[in-house]
Amino acid sequence: NAGVMQNPRHLVRRRGQEARLRCSPMKGHSHVYWYRQLPEEGLKFMVYLQKENIIDESGMPKERFSAEFPKEGPSILRIQQVVRGDSAAYFCASRRDGYNEQFFGPGTRLTVL
Amino acid sequence: GQQVMQIPQYQHVQEGEDFTTYCNSSTTLSNIQWYKQRPGGHPVFLIQLVKSGEVKKQKRLTFQFGEAKKNSSLHITATQTTDVGTYFCAGDPQDRSTLGRLYFGRGTQLTVWP
Numbered sequence: 001n002a003g004v005m006q007n008p009r010h011l012v013r014r015r016g017q018e019a020r021l022r023c024s025p026m027k028g029h030s031h032v033y034w035y036r037q038l039p040e041e042g043l044k045f046m047v048y049l050q051k052e053n054i055i056d057e058s059g060m061p062k063e064r065f066s067a068e069f070p071k072e073g074p075s076i077l078r079i080q081q082v083v084r085g086d087s088a089a090y091f092c093a094s095r096r097d098g099y100n101e102q103f104f105g106p107g108t109r110l111t112v113l
Numbered sequence: 114g115q116q117v118m119q120i121p122q123y124q125h126v127q128e129g130e131d132f133t134t135y136c137n138s139s140t141t142l143s144n145i146q147w148y149k150q151r152p153g154g155h156p157v158f159l160i161q162l163v164k165s166g167e168v169k170k171q172k173r174l175t176f177q178f179g180e181a182k183k184n185s186s187l188h189i190t191a192t193q194t195t196d197v198g199t200y201f202c203a204g205d206p207q208d209r210s211t212l213g214r215l216y217f218g219r220g221t222q223l224t225v226w227p
Contacts, residue, residue: 031213042219043156043201056214091155100144100205102215104155 002026004094004105005074012111013082021077021108025094032075033093033102034060034067043091049075082112115140117204119218127226132189134221136202143207145178145185146215151198159187159200182207192225199223 005024013019025032030051035043045059049069060067064082069075079086089109093102116139126132136145144163148156160169162178162185169176175188189196199222203215 033214035217040222043217045214045217048214093156100146100161100215101158102146102203103158104148106155 004029004092004103006090006092006105006108008108009106010109010111012113014113015083016081019079019082019086019110019112021079021090021092021110023075023077023092023094023105025075025092026096026103029094029096029103031095031097032069033095034075034077035091035093037089037091037107046077046090079110082110084112086110087112115204115206115216117202117216117218119202119221121221122219123222123224125224125226126192128194129191132192132196132223134187134200134202134223136185136187136204136218138183138204138206138216140183141207142182142204144205145182146203146205147176147185147187148201148203148217149198150201150220154198156201189223192223194225194227197223197225 007022032049034046037043047060047067048056052071064080066078089107091107092105095102118137120135146161147159149159150156160176165182166180167178173190177186199220201220202218
């Protein structure tokens with residue numbers, strides 16, 4: 001059973017470009033979470049999604065950031081018009097319905113030049 | 114709002130010394146989870162505590178959940194260099210209005226000197 005997969009692992013963007021981060025949860029997992037982590041800092045919750053629904057997006061900036069988890073395919077975290085402050089590691093985690101344990105992906109390291 | 118505080122932020126120990134990190138929640142928790150993140154890696158689930166006063170052991174690691182289900186600790190006996198990493202606690206509030214979201218502490222970064 002493959003773990004949570006994220007791609008790309010590293011992403012470099014220039015200011016003003018768009019960044020698309022993908023997350024494929026573990027098989028059978030219908031809950032997906034996105035977190036942001038700056039160097040030497042903790043995990044900052046961004047958004048919690050279930051298939052086709054956003055459950056909690058209270059940690060996500062209202063502008064430029066959006067997330068989706070379609071019926072088919074991976075969850076996508078989209079950052080429009082990136083700025084240098086968006087540089088961070090973005091982790092996705094998934095869990096099975098009825099279980100609390102979250103399984104994390106390897107993360108996408110975003111660098112904005 | 115819901116908050117989970119974790120201390121200390123950093124801990125440097127000599128190999129063989131013990132280590133403890135503490136977690137406190139602003140509200141009562143349904144359960145608490147602990148994760149470990151190695152340098153350059155991603156968080157990995159260690160354990161979940163559910164019952165008031167629960168104590169669980171994993172080899173040299175001892176996890177405790179407070180009687181009031183608002184605090185928790187992780188204690189490592191006789192640290193080894195393989196214990197290096199950041200340890201996070203994550204609380205699941207008893208109030209289900211938070212809909213399954215975990216609240217992570219800031220983490221304790223452990224350095225072990227050989």
